[in-house]
Amino acid sequence: MSIERRFVHEAAERQMGFCQCVRAGDLVFLSGAVSWDENFQPLHKGDMAGQIDQIYTNLTQALKKFDLGFDDVVKETGFTTDMDATLSTLSARAKYYSSGLLPAATWVEVTRLAHPDLLLEIELIASIKN
Secondary structure, X not given: OOEEEEOOOHHHHHHHOOOOEEEEOOEEEEEEEOOEOOOOOEOOOOOHHHHHHHHHHHHHHHHHOOOOOHHXXXXXXXXXXXXXXXHHHHHHHHHOOOOOOXXXXXXXXXXXXXXXXXXXXXXXXXXXXO
8 A cells, every 4th residue: 555645834744743644545644733823833822713713724725635625534533622612613614514424523622732722633534535
C-alpha cells in the first residue's frame, strides 16, 4: 500500500512534527485540527462557536489537498474541553455536512489541548472512493 503525505502549512507542521493529511490506500487521515493560524497562534479565544467554524474551515482546506469534501468523510473524532458548550454549538457543523451524508462520530471531553486557549480539536478520516 502506498502512503502519500500532503501538508497544509508545511514549515509549521514540520516544526511541530506532524503532517496534516496522510493518504494510505483509499483512506485519508486528517490530523486533529484546531482554531489556530499558520503560526500556531490560537484564534477565537474563549469562543466555542468561533473555534468550531475556524476548525471546519481549516478541515475544508485540508480535505481539498486530496480533492475531497465532507461527503467523503467516514469518521469524525472531536476532543473538547467543554462538552456542554460544544453540544450547544454543534449545529454549526450542518453547513459542512449539508448533503446529509453524516460520518460516524465520537466526541470526548478532555482536560486540555495543545494550548490552553484551544477549546476543541477535530480529526477526520475520509475515503477516496465514496
